[in-house]
Amino acid sequence: MATPNPFLQFAPNRAKRVHIRLNESLWLESQSLAVTAARPTAGHRPLEVAKKERRSPIKSGEAWGKLYDQRWFHIEIPAPPKGKAKVPRFLEWSHQGESTLYVDGVPYYGFDDPHRAVVLPPGVREVWIEGYCCNTFSHPSVSPNGSIFNGASLKYRDETVWDCLQEMNVMFDVMMALRSRQEPKPAPFVPMVGLRPKVDDASPIYRKVLHIIERACDAYELDGPAAMSRILVEGRAELKSERPLLTGILHGHAHIDLVWLWPERMGEAKAVHTFSTMNRLMERYPEFRFSYSQPASYRAVERRAPQLAAQVKQHIARGAWEATGALDVESDTLLACGEALARSFMLGQAEFARLRGARGPAQLVWLPDVFGYSACLPQLMRLVGVEQFFTTKLTWNTINRFPYSSFVWRGNDGSEVVSHVTQNVGYNNGVGWSEVESNARGHSQSHLHREFLHPTGFGDGGGGTTEEQLERARRLSGLCDLPELRWDLPENFFERLAKLRAQLPVHQGECYLEHHRGIYTTHGDFKAIFRGTERALQVREAVAAATGEVPDLVAPWRRLVFAQFHDFVPGSAIAEVYAEGRAELSRITSEQLEAARNRLSTSGLAVAKAKKSAAAKSSAAAEEQLFNPLALPWRGWVGERWYELPPLASVPAEVGATAGDEAQATASIAKNGAASLRSDRVQARVTRDGRLAELVIDGRPITFSETAATAVLYPDNPGHHDAWDIDRHSLELGKPVTTPVTITVEHGLSEPPTKASAKSAAKSRDTSTAVASASAPAHAAAICVRRKLGKASELVLRYEVRAGEPVLRLTADVDWHETRTLLRLHFPTEYRGRFARFGGPFGSVLRGQQPGEPITEAQWEVPGSRWATVSLDSEREGLALITEAKYGFSARDGELTVSLLRGAETTCAIGEYGGAAPPHLSRYQPESPFTDQGRHTIALALTSYSADLPQEQHPAVLADTLFTPPVAYRGAPASAGLLGVHDAPTLVPAWAMPVAKDAWVLRLHEVGGARGTARIDLAEGFVACPATLHGDAQGKPLKDGALDYAPYKILSMRIERTKK
Template sequence: MDYMERYPEYKFAASQAQQFEWMRVLYPVLFERVKEKVKSGQFIPIGAAWSEFDANIPSGESLVRQFLLGQRFFEKHFGERSKVFWLPDTFGYSSQLPQLVKLAGAEYFFTQKLSWNSINKFPHTTFYWVGLDGSRVLTHMAPSETYNAQVTSGQLVDSVKNHKDIAYSNESLYLYGNGDGGGGPLEAMLERMRRVEDVDGLPRVKSAHPNEFYEHVKKTAKELVSWKGELYFELHRGTYTSQALTKKLNRQCEMLLRDVEMLSVVAQTVDPSFVYPAEELTRMWQQVCLNQFHDVIPGSSIEIVYKDSTAIYEEVVVSAVALKQQALSSLVASPADAARATGLAVVNTTAWPRTEVVAVPGLAQQAGSGGVQQMRKRDDVALVLATVPGCSVHAVDLSTQAAAVEQVAPVRVVREEDGSVVLQNAFVAARISADGRLTSFVDLQKQRELVPSGASGNVLELFDDLPIYWDAWDIEIYSQEKVRPVRGATITVVDEGPLVASIEVEVKVGKASSMRQWISLSASSARLDFDCDVDWHENRKCLKVAFTWDIYSDLATYETQFGVVQRPTHRNTTWDMAKFEVCGHKFADLSEYGYGVAVLNDCKYGYSALANTMTLTLLRAPKAPDANCDMGRHSFRYAVYPHAGTFSDSNVVQEAYHFNSALSHLPVDLSATNLAALSSFFALDNAPNVVLDSVKAAEDDSRDVVVRLYETYGGHARAVLSTSLDVVAAHATNILEEKDAELELQQAAQGQSVALSFRPFQIVTVRFSASPRK
């Protein structure tokens, strides 16, 4: 503020709504002074988001909330939205960001981090970035190649030399000040800035709002080039894996908050006394978005940060679990003690029907419920077979379990003479060798062996992990030359069906670590699950698991936010080679014509695929900046899922949701409850390539309901979205929930529906207006 008084030309930009919120709460007088400088144009709120987030790890809905919280804060407190998405220092950029930026009311994008690429120099400075769905945003990367410029003549000259698109636009942004660690511009920098405004031999310099720069470029630049798809950062690939607990808690919070919002929307409709917890949900999303800052969730912060962030995540989990339970209790009129339950209220928050085995802790076998399997020794739970329609609460009668189980082919366990064990159901047969490896995986319906002769899956590999510069940030390509397969496992049969069969694998990992793994197959799915418990005490090592398939493709498919991205399985060029470790979300898939296999996970993000071998990175052990990073116990899950057809013909996306969002359940007394009214509170028809991702109350009116959907496989679609909730109107909106075109409501079998059109990878948000309360 003092500099602004003494240097009227000085303009300062701050990019995170979270920081302004802290100032508003802790330093309200200073915040009011800042607001005055915002009005005068010297203090510039910028960025459009709650924090300068990591763009690799957060889910699509998390990115929506970053923009929703950020833009609403800027508009509420400063009377304006940010036109510039400002993200100088994150470690890669999702291909869905251009679409999200546009849907958030912004127009431009700024960064500079790709100048750090370790293999290929990024070829552009000012260009149009074209996203997964075809959305375009005007993008600029500071040719000074820093956000900590010091206002020196050398840096100013370099800004001209490094400008790769100067033939189309001879202007650039220059960010000066001490950024990392705070501090901002110093007085000496402001004095130098005055002196270099118009000096012979240097580019002309002036202080200006970033909007002015972008608007002038948009108006005057001719024939700017375009870059399609993700902006992959060729460095800091270790951030997909470091600080594993942080990533696990983030995924858990994302899935929990999804359930809480959807169930709370329905609960307030069913139960007039239920109040949608809008303020608490906003607070929890703010906390999650804070932890998605680009040095927290990637794992590149100091140790004390993770004590704070873990406490924040765990508090969100506790609060979200409590809110979910409140919503379920409002939906189910007669919850019962598990020991006296006659049935289960099973909740499916996905929009497609699911038949699954549900694990129910503490459920006693009642008379006549002999079909309930209680054999899972490590959990001591009962296993119940449930078939549940999409977006519904469904009653499962425990007294009919025996009959229900008889209708499905049981899963069997076969012990082989060589010590291996075969788990087999109606879909697949999986042979696990005596050392815990998957040596055969047969699709019984297609009579296809998926593991090539002499190869294996579930191969645990331990790498030396010694980056050149930055421990927590980097995984190097040369590390893959120093791999040691983990051997010496012992296996024990744990469960033998009829609903679930599983074996336990114990193996020593490295010098000081160990893993217990439960490999299981249920009667209801072709998916083979691997539940892992690791006691990890390595020093600069990396643990991966590899699967080699009898499938050949030049491309592997990885889930990204609201869609998928394909990357090469070869290293023909330096651009291909640079992607030896890539980011994916809930799955990666390798498919050829007619068949494919996906690797699923519940909290991992680092993948690689070379030829026909897919690898998932499980744990790292960097020693800086946190000397104790990831030391201790970890639990996580991964799975393999075979499917007929190419990826686009499969239901891999749906299966990945199943793996990450288990069916919720509540013990009930069926004689005292009626769940029929809770069937299909939302339904999605005619478009298997469209996913209903989230349902929430509108920000400015908790009676209105916001539904977000996206096209996930890369094709056009026409879908019918119906709801049994009492609604009177529907509108298409942006992600800020502002009404746009009105959608025609049609009568549906249960309630009302709207017809929606999708282009490939399009994100569509629908706002239903509720009937006034009587």
């Protein structure tokens, strides 16, 4: 016999070969099965329908379907051979697309690349499989010809080999991880030829692992897999740490994008697919713990597979499955208005309370994949009873590493939540040595808190956690100084973390993501429709508050909230998602506005009928009214009249004051080609090349550093993620548009602030835009600058003043046909204070604008909730830029810019991710593979900014009043009882939410970082008291209307009629 082998460096090659042989011997007695299939369909139909359809045999290698098509397959299962009735039989399904196995009519298991075989229950004689022409991007996608079916078979698994393979998987993983740390650094793979690095100077633990593997391979060759398993188990015991320093808390996870590279119907199918697999694994692994957020998915499963949903609820009840997340969907937190974001919490918590039963609403906000986190988020969380927050996305920062893993996140108002961010890993994690060790190494607060969270499983159709991951978790814990691993639920993890709250570091303000800066602008047409739906629901609820109605608006709110999903409104989904979304939200907008007008009219009739006098009845029913749907006073022009409407109330259309000579607006062009505008409050001068040279608001000149309103085109070719990103290098390559211009002047309103005049709307309820005639009074004047833009586009920039308004309106009518191009408007000023202020969903946020600091430099494009300002440090002199539905801004060294349009590649349309969804397989073919092609009307406004200006001139207020017209109707007057909110210039009344007959909630938010006492002025017979976010009374009625407010606070006041 030879002497003992001195060459441990050969162990990796030997282990690799033995690993291959184990895999080859895992499956026994494979039996191919005949499969029949129904026809593929674009619509997803239930099994009950598919059973009635004709089927035909399908052969291995056959490709079928267009993208997202559904196809039902049927298999007859033969009886097991004699003597094997109790031996587990596995069904292996080989199909490119994601598929779900149904047994006895109930989803049983999800087939995908990480999940290819499942044990069939004893006695089953037939199964159905729901297949889809779709595959998650993380794995090979469907072929150019559709989803390829490669057969189905019954197999028996050699359980001895299976156990040995799991032991070998772990030891091989440890060996390769330790090998990568040796010096000189070896190749990342095991080479077939060449010198093998000696291990004389290797770490002792690495040599130990190699020795264990050598002994295990010896045992395999001499006595087979059982003997090998024994050696590996003994070796694990030698390598296991007695007292690991850290603990990795594992929990099953499957991040499902409700829409992204697929439309909504496919996102629903992914939920059924994943839930069925996790349900099955829970039966086989009692220690397994799984969590999932998004009530939208739970409702989809309840609708499509109610029996599966019932099984999931049983797991939730026994504490194995955690439904948590607080929001109805994993929502974007930057683009929705504050109320829409609040409704995602309110709707979500109601659903979590239903799903969780006695445990009550969720205690955790779960947002692993959102593109930035608003500073108002901690406050909203606390308002719905949540004190825990989790994400992984901040690890995507590209310049400044987020400094903490466990910390206290303090919102801009002071609200605090205990938070955890995984570092060095994402949310599609395996249970491998390198992933666990990397997560542990990134746990910056490990000296304070020994635990870190480790989400485990494949998302987006990958089916969640796998059997192999569960087996690894049983074996890998504590090996070679690796952390202890154990399964638990995320909320339990956070409860333990909260006990260390006082020791944790604090991060205050927003959590800005240094990535995906293009999502504030991409698919701007959809963002405008989204904003229109927000406004329509605001109008609908305002009318309800004023007329004593509590309509059931859960359905439209759910659909708007669904559109807040983080790959929907940001613009990163496929074209089909936006085609469906535009149609749905446009319909909801029309329905809600029509319902508001009808309610005002019918409510007026009811009031009139209650009157004793028939004459009074007739008069009330016939009177033309204008209703202000804002909780703010509204001042502006409707047709030829100037109106000043109280909050949430109507006035007769005839009471408006006709504009006199003192309320004129003029526009003129000088001989040198320059043009000027003038009203009673605004003066503006435009150069002969169409740029803004001078602007004076109420006698306060804006100090521009050079001509402003300059259109600049940038090449927009990010290194990755076309729809998501605007890269820094693009901003160095921008070129101002200098094409020849045609300048004209106009007088009269070209687009009145109402969608129709009071009279025409009252008669016909026509929602089309009325155009002023040439003879309209000159209470509005405009300068129109027309020019070519880029290679194939045109821009008409309209500067407009209206008598009585403290703003210069800008309307960009763009016929956009540029690709891979960004269009911005620039406003350079001398306002170089340290910070610029940007609107948030609630409140606002200060961000650095002076160059130099890394955090400021990384914020070359930032989100703003429809307004932004630059000013001197005093915030007593500056410029405000207000938009109707634009969210991408930049402020640097006094220059304020707004991004208008991108021509980015639509996701999957050409290159990136195209393999996941081949464009030619789609049933929906957009006119262009680039976003935002076509005509756009973009409304903006400029005004002077000072923190001490009255409330009606604050940009947060103007963002509503400039773009929310009154509602014209015929009927009796309506009022919610609010006369005004006074003595608080930065406290913005934002929304009226009906909660009961003759009771509604006034939502307010502070936007300037100020403190004070406001006075809420109510009509006689009304009373106000503090309330919860949902509107439940909380405290005593206000004394003399006095309401204390603090910086950035969200306040809710319940206003109701006093009982007679």
